Amino acid sequence: MRTYAGIAASPGYALGPVYPVARRVIRASRRVITDADVPAEIERFRAAVRKARDQIQALVKRLDTELGSDEGEILGSQLLILEDELVWDATQAVIRLERINAEAAFSRAVGDIIARFMQMEDQTFRERITDLKDVEQRVLRAFPGHAPAALQPPPEPAIVSAGNLAPSDTAALGRTNILGFVMDEGGSTSHVAILARSLGVPAVVGLRGQAVRLRAGQEVAIDGNEGRLMVEPDSATRDQLLLLTRKQVVVNQKLAKLKDLPAVTPDGHRVRMMANIEVPLEVSEALARGAEGIGLLRTEYLFFQHGTIPTEDEQTAVYGEVVRRMAGRPVVFRTLDVGGDKVSDYLGAKREYNPFLGWRGIRFSLANRALFKTQIKAIYRASAEGPTKLMFPMITGVDELRQAKGVCEEALAELAAEGAAHGRPLEVGIMVETPSAVLAADLLAAECDFFSVGSNDLIQYTLAMDRGNARVSYLYQPLHPAILRSIAQVVAAGHAAGIWVGICGEMGSETRLAEVLLGLGLDEISTHGAALPKIKQVIRWTGLDEARKLVAELMELATAGEANEHLAAYIAERKRARQETEQES
Amino acid sequence: MAKVSDPVGFHLRAAGRIVKLTKTFGSTVSINFGGKVANAKSIMGLASLAAEFGAEVEIQVEGPDEDQAAAAIARLISEDLAHPEHEA
Numbered sequence: 001m002r003t004y005a006g007i008a009a010s011p012g013y014a015l016g017p018v019y020p021v022a023r024r025v026i027r028a029s030r031r032v033i034t035d036a037d038v039p040a041e042i043e044r045f046r047a048a049v050r051k052a053r054d055q056i057q058a059l060v061k062r063l064d065t066e067l068g069s070d071e072g073e074i075l076g077s078q079l080l081i082l083e084d085e086l087v088w089d090a091t092q093a094v095i096r097l098e099r100i101n102a103e104a105a106f107s108r109a110v111g112d113i114i115a116r117f118m119q120m121e122d123q124t125f126r127e128r129i130t131d132l133k134d135v136e137q138r139v140l141r142a143f144p145g146h147a148p149a150a151l152q153p154p155p156e157p158a159i160v161s162a163g164n165l166a167p168s169d170t171a172a173l174g175r176t177n178i179l180g181f182v183m184d185e186g187g188s189t190s191h192v193a194i195l196a197r198s199l200g201v202p203a204v205v206g207l208r209g210q211a212v213r214l215r216a217g218q219e220v221a222i223d224g225n226e227g228r229l230m231v232e233p234d235s236a237t238r239d240q241l242l243l244l245t246r247k248q249v250v251v252n253q254k255l256a257k258l259k260d261l262p263a264v265t266p267d268g269h270r271v272r273m274m275a276n277i278e279v280p281l282e283v284s285e286a287l288a289r290g291a292e293g294i295g296l297l298r299t300e301y302l303f304f305q306h307g308t309i310p311t312e313d314e315q316t317a318v319y320g321e322v323v324r325r326m327a328g329r330p331v332v333f334r335t336l337d338v339g340g341d342k343v344s345d346y347l348g349a350k351r352e353y354n355p356f357l358g359w360r361g362i363r364f365s366l367a368n369r370a371l372f373k374t375q376i377k378a379i380y381r382a383s384a385e386g387p388t389k390l391m392f393p394m395i396t397g398v399d400e401l402r403q404a405k406g407v408c409e410e411a412l413a414e415l416a417a418e419g420a421a422h423g424r425p426l427e428v429g430i431m432v433e434t435p436s437a438v439l440a441a442d443l444l445a446a447e448c449d450f451f452s453v454g455s456n457d458l459i460q461y462t463l464a465m466d467r468g469n470a471r472v473s474y475l476y477q478p479l480h481p482a483i484l485r486s487i488a489q490v491v492a493a494g495h496a497a498g499i500w501v502g503i504c505g506e507m508g509s510e511t512r513l514a515e516v517l518l519g520l521g522l523d524e525i526s527t528h529g530a531a532l533p534k535i536k537q538v539i540r541w542t543g544l545d546e547a548r549k550l551v552a553e554l555m556e557l558a559t560a561g562e563a564n565e566h567l568a569a570y571i572a573e574r575k576r577a578r579q580e581t582e583q584e585s
Numbered sequence: 586m587a588k589v590s591d592p593v594g595f596h597l598r599a600a601g602r603i604v605k606l607t608k609t610f611g612s613t614v615s616i617n618f619g620g621k622v623a624n625a626k627s628i629m630g631l632a633s634l635a636a637e638f639g640a641e642v643e644i645q646v647e648g649p650d651e652d653q654a655a656a657a658i659a660r661l662i663s664e665d666l667a668h669p670e671h672e673a
Contacts, residue, residue, distance in 0.1 A: 076602040078626040087629065113629050131597060132629075283645050 001234045004210045006182070007473070008227030009193035011530075012202035012248065013241050014180035015221045015233070018214040019158035021165070021173065026140040028103035033095075041095050044143065045102035049082050050433050051142040052135075056082075081135045086113055103143055110136045154178060159220055161211045165192050180222045182229050184211040187473045192368075195278075196224075197509065197528040200285075206470050212290040255533035259290040263525075263536040269544040271518065273536050274332070274526035276504055280318060283325040285529045290536065293330040296391075296451065296504040296527020297322060300337055309371065315378030323385040330387040332452070332504075332526075333379045334431065335372065337361050337405075356460065361394025361431075366403055369527065376411040382424030390425040391452060396436040398443050405447075433457035433505075438486045441493035451494045452526070453504025459483055477560035478507045479567065484520070484555050490519040502526060512571060514538035519551030541578065587659040589602045590667040599666050600631035606661055612648025614658060625658065 033041055046337025056079050081087060087109050092107035098485045110132055117129055153178040154160065161499060165173075181196050181203040196203035202224025210229060214220065221233040221241050230237055263273045275286035279302075286294065302318055304309050311319075316476040323331050339352075339360020352358040360451055365372035379390060392404045407430065430437065430444060432498065433454030445451065455478065460467045462482050465475035487503075494501035502524030507513055509531035517525055527535055548568055557563045589599075605669060607614050607625040614625035623630035625644075636642050642662065646655040 077597040077628060080601050080604050084629045085624060113633070116633050120633075496601045 001237060002231045004207055004229045005229070006208075006210075006227045006229060007187055007470075008224055009186070009205040009252050010201065010203035010224050012180070012200070013225045013245050014159055014202050014220065014224075015238060015241055016157055016159045016179045016219070018161050018216060018218045018220055018372035019154040019211070020214060020216050021162045022212070026137060028101075028107040028140060032102040033101055035099070038096055038099070041102045041105075042092050044045075045091055045095065045106060046093050048102070048106075048139050049088070050238055052138045053079060053082055055142070078131060078135050081092070081132065082139070087135075094442070103140060106139060107136065116167065124334055159222060161214045161220075162563075163212045163402040170487060180224065181220060182207055182211045182214070182220070187467050187470065189475070197530060200530040205475075208470070227366050238386040253535060258536050259288070261290075261536070261540070263539045265484035265518070265539055265542055265544050267543045267545065269518075270298075271539055272524070273503070273509075273532055274502070274504075274524055275532060276509075276526050276528050277322075280321045280325060283322060285396045286532075287326075287430075288531050289532045291329070291529075291532060293332070294322065294326060295502060295524060297333050298337070299332055299334060303336060303338070303442050309382075312378050313373060316381040319378055319382035319478070320385045323388060324381050326386060327570045328386055330389055330426065332389040332391050332429075333382075334393055335379075336377055336392045337500055339364050339463040356457075356466065362392050362400050362404060363394065364514065365392075366400065368405075368409060372404075373411050373414075374409050376408055377415055377420075377422075380408075380411060380415055380422040380424060381420060383425055385423075388425045389425070389427045389450070391429050391431060391450075393454070394433065394457075395430040395444065396434045397440055397492065398447055401444060401447055431504075432490050433456075433461065433529070435462050435486070436564040438462075438490055441490045442496065445497035445499055446495050448499065449489055450499050451468070451501045451545070452524075453487055453490060453501070453503040453505060453507075453522075455483075455487075455503060455507035458486060458505065459507075462486060478510070478513060479516070479554060479563035480557040481555065481558065481563070484516075484551070484563075487520050487522075488551075490556070500524060509535070511535060511538060512567060515542050515547045515550055515570075516554065516567070517545030518542060518544065519549070521548075541574075586640050586643055587662040589636050589638055589642060590665070596647045597628065597632055597635050600628045602666065603631055603658065603661060604623050606629045606658060607654070610648070610654035610657075612646050612651045612654045613655060616645040617645065 028366065033581070041529050078512065080552065081213075090109035090112065091106045093100070094100065094108050095102060099104070101438070114129055114132055117132075153173055154580065157177045157179050159180045159182060160173065161182045162180055162184070164183060165181075178199060180201045181192050182203045183192055183203070184207050186192055186205040192207060193203055203224050204222050204224060206415055207229060216232065218234055221230040221237060223230070223241070233241070263271045272292050272295075273284075273290065274293045275289065275291035276296040276298070277283065277286055277294055278298045279365075283294075286296040297319075299319075302315065319333065337356060337360070339358060343451075359367070362562045365375075382388060392401065392410070395401055408428070412422075412424070427449035429448050429450035430454060432438060432444075432451045434457070438458070441451070456467060459465070459476055459478060459480075463475045463477065463480060465472045467476060500523040502523070503517060503522050504526040508525045509527040511531065511534045514525075514535045515538060525535055550567075554563045554566060557566060603616075604626055616623050616625050616631065616634065618634045618636045621634055623634050625631065634642070644655055644658055644662075646658070648654070
């Protein structure tokens with residue numbers, strides 16, 4: 001047995017075979033053909049190019065109608081590469097002269113051009129090579145018999161291993177047969193970590209090269225609480241793991257009993273418990289755990305799932321389904337939050353040197369008004385099905401909020417003119433996730449209906465730490481005095497203006513922080529599915545005054561380390577007192 | 586002769602625009618630079634010329650509409666490449 005330490009990204013234990021996923025690079029296998037095969041082979045090549053061309057053209061068409069022409073232009077160059085004599089004529093010549101199959105001939109023609117580019121010193125040629133390789137893979141995939149571009153879900157229950165997984169990859173992986181995740185890159189707030197927690201399966205990330213070394217079918221055990229990966233576990237470890245899993249089941253049964261009880265403190269203060277979701281599939285899980293509504297519906301998923309921009313009707317169908325399935329409970333829609341770690345090439349969001357400070361969130365939406373308005377219209381149409389709320393991400397000031405609300409007005413006017421059935425979100429609010437939104441919270445509160453603290457980004461921006469960078473991930477400190485003060489300030493500004501303040505970031509899902517969030521005065525806590533009953537349990541145990549006192553003490557401490565210790569001591573003391581009471585009764 | 590006006594030289598997008606324009610003419614167009622010759626209807630050929638901003642490239646045109654083609658392509662290379670396509 002070999003044990004590796006990583007970052008604990010989603011709690012729980014799992015034991016099972018490895019299912020490695022990686023974007024496989026297709027290598028053309030070489031086959032010698034006869035003279036008689038030449039015309040058929042040339043026709044196979046032409047058919048593959050035609051198919052690849054149709055795919056690119058379909059993508060370009062959507063880009064042209066819904067976005068600017070910039071990205072379309074790059075894809076347009078890819079089209080020209082397909083038709084290029086150095087590719088088109090050269091491939092056919094190689095098939096004829098060397099009598100080899102179309103795939104191998106095509107790869108050779110592309111390889112020759114790459115070799116030519118490699119000889120040049122100019123840095124920008126690298127970009128051209130990437131384009132060429134992209135075109136090559138597109139065409140190779142278009143040959144019949146080649147694996148489709150999308151990843152396949154595991155055929156039987158397994159632990160998914162990967163170097164890194166993009167949102168589009170996890171969408172393709174599906175949601176069944178996944179026992180857990182191990183990944184080389186990423187931190188506890190990466191996309192895979194969030195997905196794993198919503199699925200209720202363990203994940204260990206940041207394994208620095210160990211995950212990709214795992215072989216298909218190899219048995220591994222993962223401990224998502226401690227962040228450990230055990231390869232080929234011995235029998236003692238397996239037994240221990242099974243025991244821990246059984247204990248977890250007992251705890252889960254206890255928590256299940258809380259489902260229909262409100263999150264109300266012994267002294268009568270009520271907090272709304274909501275769930276964070278991405279797809280309609282997760283609604284039943286959220287309801288089963290007792291969610292009073294959806295506090296954060298991430299809409300990016302839909303955009304990444306199919307590799308194309310969803311139409312207004314497609315979006316309306318998905319959003320409407322969520323609203324219907326929530327049966328009268330409110331759903332908070334966050335408009336498209338792309339950029340940063342969610343770069344999606346077909347949306348025209350290019351890799352940037354500083355993506356988290358770049359073109360993302362509301363900035364991207366305001367720059368792509370047609371796309372933004374389409375989404376808003378779909379949300380308004382879905383609002384005919386039940387109560388909804390609308391929320392804008394990455395707001396840095398009132399100007400963006402006003403512009404976004406302006407787009408809502410336009411969307412509403414268009415819907416009315418079209419005569420389309422629609423409703424209106426009950427409230428329009430913003431994510432508070434930038435230090436500027438914290439400092440200007442009073443100004444923002446005057447023009448919106450609610451605040452939802454996005455703690456992942458708020459911590460990242462406030463402490464100037466890249467959450468994906470393992471070397472600075474220690475700075476992810478929810479109890480840093482600057483973070484506690486920021487949240488307290490946002491709550492104060494919101495309440496002064498008479499609007500509610502919630503939290504939908506990862507902080508809301510950490511059981512140990514439940515009393516802190518209560519004491520900070522948050523009205524709504526939106527968690528990933530598995531955390532909801534645990535947070536609710538803590539709130540039902542804790543008096544509001546007691547939680548306020550705890551927060552006041554924490555705010556006096558100078559460092560996150562001291563605050564962590566203080567909180568741990570408080571929790572241990574509470575636990576001891578609770579056990580005593582239980583024994584007495 | 587034409588001086589390359591695109592700030593990053595003959596990258597793919599610039600090459601793509603030259604190809605698109607050249608394909609509207611019946612003439613055969615080749616572009617010479619640094620001792621290399623590229624067919625102006627080949628995006629890869631043009632890109633592999635590695636002509637930078639300010640480079641002097643030679644345009645050779647032969648065919649029925651050679652005068653119009655030469656003028657249009659020279660104008661594209663020396664002026665229009667400086668601006669994005671949709672503004673040009």
